[in-house]
Amino acid sequence: MRSRSDRAVNEEVRERQRRKRYRTIAENLAPFVITAFILIAWQVLVPWARISRLILPTPSEILTTMYLKRALLISDTGVTILEVLYGFVSAVVIGIPLALGIFYSPMFGKSIYPILVALQTVPKVALAPILVMWFGFGILPKIAISFLIAVFPIVIATVVGLMSLERDMVYLVRSMGANELQTFIKIRLPAALPSIFGGLKVAIGLSIVGAVIGEYIAAEGGLGYRQLTANLQFDSALNFAALMVIAGCGMITFAAVETIERLVVRRR
Amino acid sequence: MTQNQANNTTQQARMEPAASGATKTVKSVSIELIDVHKTYETSEGTDVHALEGVNVEIPAGQFVSIVGPSGCGKSTLLMMMSGLIPLTSGAIRLDGEPVSRPHPRMGVVFQRDLLLDWRRILDNVLLPIEIKRWGRASYVDKAKGLLAQVGLAGYESRYPDELSGGMRQRAAICRALVQSPGLLMMDEPFGALDALTREQMNTDLQRLWVTLSNTVVFITHSIDEAVFLSDRVLVMSARPGRIQLDLEIKLPRPRTATVRSDPAFIAYVERIRSYFESAGILTKD
Numbered sequence: 178m179r180s181r182s183d184r185a186v187n188e189e190v191r192e193r194q195r196r197k198r199y200r201t202i203a204e205n206l207a208p209f210v211i212t213a214f215i216l217i218a219w220q221v222l223v224p225w226a227r228i229s230r231l232i233l234p235t236p237s238e239i240l241t242t243m244y245l246k247r248a249l250l251i252s253d254t255g256v257t258i259l260e261v262l263y264g265f266v267s268a269v270v271i272g273i274p275l276a277l278g279i280f281y282s283p284m285f286g287k288s289i290y291p292i293l294v295a296l297q298t299v300p301k302v303a304l305a306p307i308l309v310m311w312f313g314f315g316i317l318p319k320i321a322i323s324f325l326i327a328v329f330p331i332v333i334a335t336v337v338g339l340m341s342l343e344r345d346m347v348y349l350v351r352s353m354g355a356n357e358l359q360t361f362i363k364i365r366l367p368a369a370l371p372s373i374f375g376g377l378k379v380a381i382g383l384s385i386v387g388a389v390i391g392e393y394i395a396a397e398g399g400l401g402y403r404q405l406t407a408n409l410q411f412d413s414a415l416n417f418a419a420l421m422v423i424a425g426c427g428m429i430t431f432a433a434v435e436t437i438e439r440l441v442v443r444r445r
Numbered sequence: 446m447t448q449n450q451a452n453n454t455t456q457q458a459r460m461e462p463a464a465s466g467a468t469k470t471v472k473s474v475s476i477e478l479i480d481v482h483k484t485y486e487t488s489e490g491t492d493v494h495a496l497e498g499v500n501v502e503i504p505a506g507q508f509v510s511i512v513g514p515s516g517c518g519k520s521t522l523l524m525m526m527s528g529l530i531p532l533t534s535g536a537i538r539l540d541g542e543p544v545s546r547p548h549p550r551m552g553v554v555f556q557r558d559l560l561l562d563w564r565r566i567l568d569n570v571l572l573p574i575e576i577k578r579w580g581r582a583s584y585v586d587k588a589k590g591l592l593a594q595v596g597l598a599g600y601e602s603r604y605p606d607e608l609s610g611g612m613r614q615r616a617a618i619c620r621a622l623v624q625s626p627g628l629l630m631m632d633e634p635f636g637a638l639d640a641l642t643r644e645q646m647n648t649d650l651q652r653l654w655v656t657l658s659n660t661v662v663f664i665t666h667s668i669d670e671a672v673f674l675s676d677r678v679l680v681m682s683a684r685p686g687r688i689q690l691d692l693e694i695k696l697p698r699p700r701t702a703t704v705r706s707d708p709a710f711i712a713y714v715e716r717i718r719s720y721f722e723s724a725g726i727l728t729k730d
Contacts, residue, residue, distance in 0.1 A: 349553065351547060353547070354577055443604070
């Protein structure tokens with residue numbers, strides 16, 4: 178009697194686990210299924226609707242172009258990624274100390290904030306010609322635009338994160354004899370990390386945008402530059418291929434930031 | 446029944462000063478408040494007198510509760526004794542020394558547990574040791590022992606968000622006790638808990654304290670809680686806060702939940718209640 182009911186309970190638990198496993202598999206598979214569906218629809222609908230290949234090439238054409246011009250695209254990717262990394266890293270290296278300054282010195286914060294907001298309001302494309310004039314056609318103006326566009330969300334997210342610590346928490350560690358540095362290391366920084374990573378995730382995408390915009394203005398290489406030349410040569414397939422690679426770069430760099438976040442911040 | 450009696454005798458034994466070696470020889474801290482005033486400046490620039498002329502002498506090893514209505518400045522008083530906020534005038538002396546910063550042998554428990562959610566329970570309990578740089582490794586056993594004493598054995602490597610409110614506050618108490626404080630400050634530690642958990646926490650704290658015998662300043666709204674836990678209850682008036690009643694609680698320890706129906710216990714509660722009634726803080730009907 179009892180063993181039978183135990184078996185029934187076991188069966189139910191197994192069933193629940195099975196359902197959970199299916200759900201996990203389905204959740205992981207869903208994005209691939211959706212992407213495949215869109216690509217197939219795209220592939221089929223373009224010839225069916227008689228859309229010119231100049232306006233919209235099919236996925237197969239784009240993939241073929243990606244394969245045929247892989248050497249070109251790889252070297253372009255190298256250029257763009259380098260600009261993005263320099264831009265993003267400099268935004269972190271300058272943005273976080275700037276945020277610390279704003280947080281710890283109200284005077285500094287009050288004086289720097291309007292400048293930051295003004296900078297944020299100016300469209301970065303509007304700065305691009307000036308930066309090209311200053312830094313030439315090389316990698317430097319792209320890094321500058323990438324930096325300028327990425328630094329703002331990092332500063333804001335870090336300041337918000339640093340302010341998120343409650344007053345009682347500060348009293349708690351003070352009661353244990355903590356000094357300012359210990360308060361920062363033991364509680365203020367860890368409490369700010371989720372917010373900081375939120376800012377970093379916005380910033381990494383924006384730093385790609387900045388680099389590509391820079392390449393549109395004036396460049397000698399890079400994925401944005403490749404798009405521009407493909408456009409002039411009416412090579413839509415190459416244009417789209419470069420676009421795909423840009424999107425891929427965005428996904429990979431975003432995933433990299435997310436991975437670091439997972440290692441540093443405990444998930445709730 | 447026999448088990449209960451055995452329990453009682455061990456607790457009785459721990460009350461002897463010689464037996465307090467289980468928690469190392471902790472030197473309890475005495476407190477002196479001399480004409481303490483606290484005036485706040487509001488954002489509009491007007492002054493608010495939070496405390497006016499508080500004079501108290503707390504001998505080392507006493508469990509003192511401060512009861513008073515909301516906003517009477519009792520938390521402010523505790524913060525000043527803790528060296529966390531400055532006083533406007535007067536003096537506070539711990540062991541004869543004027544307070545200038547948090548006492549190195551002090552543990553504080555706040556109304557909210559303030560556990561760090563990115564640290565495991567054990568790491569939360571060891572936080573004061575890390576901050577004081579006393580060498581974490583030599584306190585791990587002590588921390589585990591304290592957690593076991595409050596019924597949290599097995600929860601050492603859990604995260605705070607996996608624990609209930611009562612369990613979290615128990616962990617916070619362990620965090621305050623891990624350094625064997627000579628002075629324990631508790632600012633409405635059970636105020637955020639439900640009535641049942643609160644009563645249990647009172648019983649547990651009372652039992653735990655009998656083994657510690659350090660000085661405790663306990664802030665509460667609850668008359669019942671104050672009488673149950675304390676050697677002495679200080680009753681404060683509404684703002685500006687002053688000590689209006691200084692009542693010694695002569696109930697034998699260890700106290701169990703049944704002490705609440707003891708006529709002496711009821712008399713103490715009535716005494717404090719009648720002050721609040723006469724002051725218009727409580728109405729009679």
